[in-house]
Amino acid sequence: MDQRIINLFDEYTHKPLRREEFLKRLVQLTGTMAAAMSVLPLLESNYARAAAAPLPEDLTEEEITYPGEGVTMKGLLVKPKAQGKYGGVVVIHENRGLTPHIKDVTRRVAQAGYIALGVDALSVFGGTPANEDDGRKLIGELDMAQNLQNYLKGLSYLRSRPDCNGKTGCIGFCWGGAMANQLAVHDPELKAAVAYYGRQADAADVPKIKARLLLHYGEMDERVNAGIPAYEAALKAAGTKYELYIYKGAQHAFNNDASPARYNEAAAKLAWERTLQLFKETLR
Template identity: 60%
Template sequence: MDQQIINLYDEYTHKPLTRNDFMKRLVVLTGSTAAALAILPLLENNYAKAMATPADDLFTEYITYPSVSGEPMKAYVARPKKEAKYGTVIVIHENRGLNAHIEDVARRAATAGFLAIAPNALAPLGGTPAVEDEARTLFTKLNQDETKQNFINIFQYLKTRKDSNGKYGCVGFCWGGGMANTLAVSVPELKAAVAFYGRQAAATDVPKIKGAVQLHYASLDERINAGIAAYEAALKENKITYELYMYEGVNHAFHNDTAGQRYNADAAKLAWGRTIEFFNKYLK
């Protein structure tokens, strides 16, 4: 697929670009309305492709914990069925809220032997809408400071769980990758933070990081990659333990197997394997 089309879709999903304007520009790039409509399903997320990881051998549940606003935060939980204390991973969604794909990612972490908890940033606003465009609109209404605190609050909740070993990590994707970097500088007890193509923490905040950081980037993701150099320089200067991987020839959202043309199976498998290896090192 023409990279200009993928870049346009990335702009649409991350910047204040209306669907009308997006479609007009897509028609120009594809040559006709019919061609634009034909290519659209290859770009948009298809959550029917999620749920690849069975829950048969897992314990799963939905839980709530307090938010800043008073509305309950909601989260999906998955872990092995055996009652034990597990290394704990917070799974952080993209800018669409908690959906079937992220719940599947939580089950993947659980299958690897972790207690996985995936909070829904949109819970205080009523949860994740079925229509993706509506979720994007809701994201613009979030109070960012409150949202950050709502994710920090999960660590207080985790202290009440008998199935957590008290070693905490997080993994986030896109918006969630940015939140993973934010938690790395905001939560001293966080031992491992993994960010997939996420906004970097400010260089001035990097000295606050106490745990290890693993970063996954797509070589074609110019928007996010613009912040790599300053972040990596600050990590080195402050002697933070980190790993940085660049996946050549792939796009933003390459790990999301519901993301159509942007998904890259080889890069996704390699990056997830590195993620689990990282968590095994720091959380078990």
């Protein structure tokens, strides 16, 4: 697909553009309204597969709540059925809320042998709406200081559970990748933070990081990648344990298999293998 189209969609989902302006510019790039409408399903998320996927028999899941910063937070908790104590992982969604895709990722984390908590950051507004444009709008209205505390309290909630071994990590995507970096800065108990194509923490905050970091980026994601050099320089200067990978030919959101135009199966598989290896080394 024309990279200009993917860049336009990235602008639409992150600036964000009004949908009317996005569609107008998409028609200009594709030539006709019919062509634009044929491209659109390849760009926008299709959650049918994730929504229809049955829960693996060896897992349990439930919708839970925990005390946030002046609000009751909601989330999807998925864990192995087998009795035992497991490492806990907070799963941080993209800028649309706790979508079926991120719920599916939460189940994948649990399938690997962890207690996984997909936090709904939009709990402060009653929860994630069905319409993604509404979700993006609400994300922009969050109080970021309160939101950070809500996620930190999610990590504390996991550590307090009797079925948790006390070791916690986090994994975030896009908006959630930026939050994963922030949790690494602000939670000294965090063992591992995995950020997929997320905005980097400020270089001045890097010395506060105690967790091991795993940073995944797509080669074509110029907007996010612009912050890599300063972040990596600060990580090296601070002696922070980190791994950083840039996946050749991959776009922003390359892990999102609900978005055909940007999903990169090879990059997603390799990044996931590396993610699970880090969790195995830090959370078991």
